[in-house]
Amino acid sequence: MMITSKSIAPITIIFLLYLVSCVSSQQETKFLNHGFVEANLLKFGSSKVYPSGLLELTNTSMRQIGQAFHGFPIPLANPNSTNLVSFSTSFVFAITPGPGSPGHGLAFVISPSMDFSGAFPSSYLGLFNTSNNGNSLNHILAVEFDTVQAVELNDIDDNHVGIDLNGVVSIESTSAAYFDDREAKNISLKLASGKPIRVWIEYNATEMMLNVTLAPLDRPKPNVALLSRKLNLSGIISQENYVGFSAATGTVTSSHLVLGWSFSLEGEALDFDITKLPSLPDPPAPLSPSPSPPNSTKKNTNNTKIIIICAASATVAIMILILLVFRFFRGNQTFFTGGARKFSHQTISSATGGFDNSKLLGERNSGSFYKGQLTPTEIIAVKKVTCSTRQQKTTLIAEIDVISKIKQKNLVNLHGYCSKGNEIYLVYEYAPNGSLDRFLFSNDRPVLTWSDRFCIIKGIASALQYLHSEGPKPLIHGNVKASNVLLDEELNSRLGDFGQGSRHSTTGHVAPEQLETGKATRDTDVYAFGVLMMEIVCGRKAIEPTKPPEEISLVNWVLQGFKKGDLLEICDTRIDRESLVAREVLLVLKTGLLCANRSPEARPMMKQVFRFLDGTESLPHDGPRHIKHA
Ligand SMILES: *[C@@H]1O[C@H](CO)[C@@H](O)[C@H](O)[C@H]1NC(C)=O
Ligand SMILES: *[C@@H]1O[C@H](CO)[C@@H](O)[C@H](O)[C@H]1NC(C)=O
Ligand SMILES: *[C@@H]1O[C@H](CO)[C@@H](O)[C@H](O)[C@H]1NC(C)=O
Ligand SMILES: *[C@@H]1O[C@H](CO)[C@@H](O)[C@H](O)[C@H]1NC(C)=O
Ligand SMILES: *[C@@H]1O[C@H](CO)[C@@H](O)[C@H](O)[C@H]1NC(C)=O
């Protein structure tokens, strides 16, 4: 039965499901598919089977959801009792990242239904949404192969395997690895490497043990499972179930592929004949549904990969710029008047000593920064951006005009620009103390005192408030983080990188709803600022995977501190305790928690945040019930 759901109206799908339920007496309890051309597979969403037999759950477009289920339900419980039966399955998958980071992952799923129409992409993997995530009525068991760290869903890292019951918050998870029997050690494995990985998932209903084991396709099955968990599945999964796969992309994408699948009730799943599996196309993932070119070009693929990745990231950069300009000019064409100061290339070049390496300040957000001396008294920072197309250049120049109009004491001011060939030089005022992240997260800078920190926080709040509501045109920053805050000689904060450069916020600063919608708003800026305030007070990053579990996520840790009433304890230990002003520390951390509320409606506006910090408005009545986090 070959069924493609892509072009079939919902009615047809219902009819097919009806058909399936009619023939479900023909229950199969064992199958082995090398490729899926002749497999009894139902496909939903973006999934498709290539003529080579390769099953593609999602391609590298954004926010795709793809599922594929075995056509007949599997009787997982003995009809005469509530006891579950054992099962064993093995499959081979490959995840080939799109441009940039991979996302979001794939899952093996056991579910009473194949209807996932309400589910979200990205971290919800096409299985759940914010309202049914974790609901025991879902009766879903999934084993996720997750390539993005969603902090609010307690993900441990961006390359893990997890056991999920009824939701995407894993009951158990661990970084992807396999056990090498000969060397008796764990070897870590990159899920999104584009290479085929074989998985074994086994459940022994007598022992109530669920084991998940994985290894590169060319390795034998390791003797030790990666995840081994005692689990009473009766009462959790229902009697008859569909088994299959689900994958999703978000703003970061991968092509999620399955090469073969074997399943068995009672008794081990049959082994693959590796030579019969479809081969993978050269990266990136199949763009056209042609049989994948087989083998033998392996040695040359590395160069091709680099070229493709470069080309792809350039495309993404251009798309981001275009989107930005749309955001600036939507409905307000008159704002673009073309008045930024233009510098000659010679001026810029002689100011920076011909872009001498000794003047290089660093590379950040898709450009190199140089220090320059414009006049004996005027020092500048020059950002050199190389444009790959004329379109990109035009777009960037249009943006510069907007940005150069924005002047505020806590924003990095853009003086003007210069363009030569395919290069654009942005001329900024110079911030002698560099970026804030160097002060917070490394030990090569002087320790900031409490009053420095409080002043820096208030400065950023003032800049964001200006951008959001007071500037010539309301703007969203979209990338609030410590490395985008510069410090002048008096350690006053200057928020930079608004309006251009990379829009990819860092993990830890991304608001939960932004993960779903991919859209930066005022609310997501407030969230990121909340997290940043905590980083400044605690002198650590939002996510530190090497910390003990309860401290990995800074937001959670601060929240725990708040509940226990020992917020002062989690302050950066490098700050001189004498200089700490308890009232201010508490004010900042509580405001941070309000801003980092999971729910965007509950976050204050920047204007209000500024007044809290300024002391002109008091915080809403303190208490954990006002600060809800998952
Ligand atoms: C992914 O698939 C969709 C639908 O078939 C198609 O429109 C889109 O162009 C594909 N994207 C890529 C990157 O191949
Ligand atoms: C279920 O019970 C019926 C009647 O007691 C019996 O004939 C059948 O073999 C049992 N089925 C299983 C799977 O044990
Ligand atoms: C979540 O999914 C369920 C089940 O598909 C659906 O009824 C519900 O409307 C969805 N909720 C949201 C917020 O999309
Ligand atoms: C390998 O990893 C497993 C699962 O994470 C763990 O239980 C085991 O102790 C590790 N073994 C070694 C030798 O590191
Ligand atoms: C699961 O793994 C444990 C420990 O590695 C092993 O003792 C057990 O036999 C395994 N069970 C199955 C069903 O593979």
Ligand SMILES: *[C@@H]1O[C@H](CO)[C@@H](O)[C@H](O)[C@H]1NC(C)=O
């Ligand atoms: C489950 O475990 C029991 C007890 O260790 C063993 O006798 C049985 O063969 C196992 N079943 C499967 C399917 O591995």
Ligand SMILES: *[C@@H]1O[C@H](CO)[C@@H](O)[C@H](O)[C@H]1NC(C)=O
């Ligand atoms: C497993 O769960 C079922 C349903 O919740 C319960 O009836 C059964 O007693 C449990 N078995 C064990 C060994 O705990």
Ligand SMILES: *[C@@H]1O[C@H](CO)[C@@H](O)[C@H](O)[C@H]1NC(C)=O
């Ligand atoms: C693929 O590899 C096999 C065995 O190495 C070889 O015989 C065959 O010619 C190769 N196919 C192509 C298209 O290079």
